[in-house]
Amino acid sequence: MHGAKVIEFKPDQLMVHASHDGKYKWIRYAAVGFDPSVRAPQQSKEVLPRREDFAVGDTVSFEGRDLIRKFGNGPKNPT
Secondary structure, three states, X not given: OOOEEEEEEOXXXXXXXXXXXXXXXXXXXXXXXXXOOOOOXXXXXXXXXXXXXXXXXOEEEEEOOOOOXXXXXXXXXXX
């Protein structure tokens, strides 16, 4: 058994980055075994931007429901 980090999911497979050889591999879920003594690292809470963090004319981006990144910016001189 080797350690690996899950990179991507498919309905019947996982893309993993193997720690022993550094390779990326697709494996079936049936081949996955979990070590209950190993805890996943805690992720820090993401601080979301507030309205006050933006100014007119700033370029912004976001990921839409279709998972495509959208870009835009407001007018330079609002009326």
